[in-house]
Amino acid sequence: MSAESFIILLYILILASYLGFELINKVPPTLHTPLMSGSNAISGITIVGAILACNELGFVSVSKWLGMLALILATINVVGGYTVTDRMLKMFKKK
Amino acid sequence: MNIIIQISYLVASILFIAGIKMLGRTKTARKGNIVSSVGMFIAVLATVVQVEAISLIDILICVLIGSTIGLVIAFKVQMTKIPEMVAMFNGFGGLASLAVALSDFWLNTQQRNLGVDTITGVSVALSIFIGGVTFTGSIIAFMKLSGKMSGRAILFKGQHLVNLILLVLSVVVAVFALTDFTNPIYIIVLGVLALSIGILVVIPIGGADMPVVISLLNSYSGMAACATGFVLNNNVLIVSGALVGASGIILTQIMCKAMNRSLANVLLGGFGQTSGGGGTSADGPQIVVKEVGVEEAAQIFDSVSSLIIVPGYGMAVAQAQHTIRELSELCEKKGVDVRFAIHPVAGRMPGHMNVLLAEANISYDKLIEMDEINDDFANTDLVFVVGANDVVNPAAKTNPNSPIFGMPVLNVEKAQTVIVSKRSMGKGYAGIENELFGADNCLMLFGDAKQTITKLVGELKEI
Numbered sequence: 101m102s103a104e105s106f107i108i109l110l111y112i113l114i115l116a117s118y119l120g121f122e123l124i125n126k127v128p129p130t131l132h133t134p135l136m137s138g139s140n141a142i143s144g145i146t147i148v149g150a151i152l153a154c155n156e157l158g159f160v161s162v163s164k165w166l167g168m169l170a171l172i173l174a175t176i177n178v179v180g181g182y183t184v185t186d187r188m189l190k191m192f193k194k195k
Numbered sequence: 196m197n198i199i200i201q202i203s204y205l206v207a208s209i210l211f212i213a214g215i216k217m218l219g220r221t222k223t224a225r226k227g228n229i230v231s232s233v234g235m236f237i238a239v240l241a242t243v244v245q246v247e248a249i250s251l252i253d254i255l256i257c258v259l260i261g262s263t264i265g266l267v268i269a270f271k272v273q274m275t276k277i278p279e280m281v282a283m284f285n286g287f288g289g290l291a292s293l294a295v296a297l298s299d300f301w302l303n304t305q306q307r308n309l310g311v312d313t314i315t316g317v318s319v320a321l322s323i324f325i326g327g328v329t330f331t332g333s334i335i336a337f338m339k340l341s342g343k344m345s346g347r348a349i350l351f352k353g354q355h356l357v358n359l360i361l362l363v364l365s366v367v368v369a370v371f372a373l374t375d376f377t378n379p380i381y382i383i384v385l386g387v388l389a390l391s392i393g394i395l396v397v398i399p400i401g402g403a404d405m406p407v408v409i410s411l412l413n414s415y416s417g418m419a420a421c422a423t424g425f426v427l428n429n430n431v432l433i434v435s436g437a438l439v440g441a442s443g444i445i446l447t448q449i450m451c452k453a454m455n456r457s458l459a460n461v462l463l464g465g466f467g468q469t470s471g472g473g474g475t476s477a478d479g480p481q482i483v484v485k486e487v488g489v490e491e492a493a494q495i496f497d498s499v500s501s502l503i504i505v506p507g508y509g510m511a512v513a514q515a516q517h518t519i520r521e522l523s524e525l526c527e528k529k530g531v532d533v534r535f536a537i538h539p540v541a542g543r544m545p546g547h548m549n550v551l552l553a554e555a556n557i558s559y560d561k562l563i564e565m566d567e568i569n570d571d572f573a574n575t576d577l578v579f580v581v582g583a584n585d586v587v588n589p590a591a592k593t594n595p596n597s598p599i600f601g602m603p604v605l606n607v608e609k610a611q612t613v614i615v616s617k618r619s620m621g622k623g624y625a626g627i628e629n630e631l632f633g634a635d636n637c638l639m640l641f642g643d644a645k646q647t648i649t650k651l652v653g654e655l656k657e658i
Contacts, residue, residue, distance in 0.1 A: 101428060105428060106314045106425075109425055112433050112437075113421060116438060117440065120437055120438040120442060121441045123216050124215065124442045127215075128220075128564075129546055130537075131218060131224055131546060132544075132549075133545060133546035134218065134224060135218055135545075135546070136413055136443075136544065136545065137277065138231060139413065139417070139438065139439040139443070140281055140284045140285065141231070142211055142235070142417075142435045142438060143288040143413075143416045143417050143439040144288060144291070145235070145420055146291040146295055147235075147239060147242075147291075148429060149423050149426075149432060150257075151243060152242060152246070152427065153295050153299065153302075154246070154257065155245070155246040156250070156306075161306060162306075163301045166295070167295065168253060170290075170291040170294035173288075173290055173291040174291040175258050175261025175265060176261045176262075176284070176287055177287050178232075178235055179269070180265030180266065180268045180269040182231070182232040184277070185228045186228055186229070187269065191550070191554050191556075192221055192225075192559050193553070193558060194221075194559055
């Protein structure tokens with residue numbers, strides 16, 4: 101990776117972190133558990149890297165096996181995380 | 196083609212941000228979660244189109260396996276067990292990041308016999324390290340929360356020194372791994388060291404501090420994803436990882452503040468073992484409590500015009516939330532103003548109590564946070580404490596020798612009358628006497644919360 105692209109990624113990291121702090125500070129305590137399970141699902145974004153890692157041919161490749169392991173785990177995170185968050189938020193009702 | 200993929204990743208990032216923003220309001224929260232999941236779907240789609248057709252079947256199989264497991268867990272998990280589930284998912288996220296970074300490193304150095312540049316190499320090492328610590332740390336947190344392992348802090352001599360040595364070793368091994376690509380042993384040792392550190396840093400932390408730990412591990416799982424984004428030069432991983440990392444850090448701070456502990460104090464561990472010893476209970480004044488029967492309690496409930504219910508985790512353990520909803524509805528019918536006061540650490544993770552009460556069909560606008568309701572106790576006729584102890588202990592405000600001194604607590608003792616539903620005179624997790632129970636305006640309603648409240652509701656119906 102060139103120094104230029106590293107700096108761009110660093111910009112993205114810092115701006116996104118700042119945005120994250122601003123946004124999440126406004127989330128009321130009532131919603132902290134769904135926030136955490138929802139962000140759990142978002143951290144499953146590694147699924148993108150896992151899919152690319154599975155793009156190796158042949159099952160003799162260590163990289164491929166690692167990619168497949170990552171893909172299963174990240175999918176559990178994504179699917180499980182979003183589903184359970186929805187299940188919780190469905191219960192929040194105002195009478 | 197490449198530009199379309201990059202724009203799809205950008206759209207996915209925007210949807211994650213918009214989703215989290217919507218998650219900040221109860222009305223829009225559910226939609227926000229869906230918006231975020233659409234973002235994920237777009238990101239996955241934009242990635243799948245990049246792979247060779249022949250790999251698609253393997254990918255599909257993995258996705259099917261993962262989806263099935265995810266769906267089963269998500270639909271089956273009980274709301275009381277959400278903290279365990281979140282802990283486990285944090286771990287999966289960490290291990291996934293570790294595996295992706297290692298896969299990429301292995302491909303370049305072992306299979307293609309290429310090297311990696313320093314920036315990528317450092318990112319790989321960070322990914323593996325943070326991912327590994329997150330994985331085993333989360334598994335220990337999961338086992339402590341689910342009772343598969345004792346919640347007690349496990350301490351041994353020289354613990355911190357061992358951790359420090361392992362940390363230094365990790366740095367050394369990482370340097371070797373990045374200078375000598377031909378030998379894969381270094382990167383594997385780095386992974387093993389990270390996994391060991393994950394175990395060692397969580398075992399000294401007591402079960403009651405797990406809300407802090409899972410918040411922190413949540414943050415780590417985001418940071419691991421971020422590091423993997425640097426490995427793969429992928430923006431969407433960095434944006435999402437940063438959002439999750441920030442979220443976890445904020446929740447960690449909130450939990451620490453609610454327990455009046457510094458993060459360092461929690462992480463060094465051993466709380467409840469060193470502080471809440473026999474000293475305070477033996478030397479303290481004997482507390483004389485006044486007991487109240489169900490009938491008499493019902494009379495009191497019938498005579499008040501304002502009621503604040505203070506639920507603690509003991510309520511969830513007794514599965515009393517549904518009977519409490521019945522009680523609150525009954526009181527409302529009688530014209531009583533009923534509200535719930537929620538302490539930030541009332542449950543086993545941030546916001547847990549709100550989910551438990553929402554599941555019992557209690558309207559969320561009745562659930563009031565500590566800071567908002569604390570001034571109202573003084574003009575409240577009756578406070579009903581169910582399964583809560585340390586969070587209503589006035590010693591946190593008055594007794595500088597108390598281990599929980601300085602912890603923000605609910606001012607329940609200021610109300611006209613306080614009724615405490617409690618199984619027995621047991622102590623809270625801090626192992627200290629609760630002065631509230633001996634106060635003049637406090638009445639104890641002993642017995643299993645679910646049974647006593649059911650009886651109370653029965654009595655109240657007859658009045």
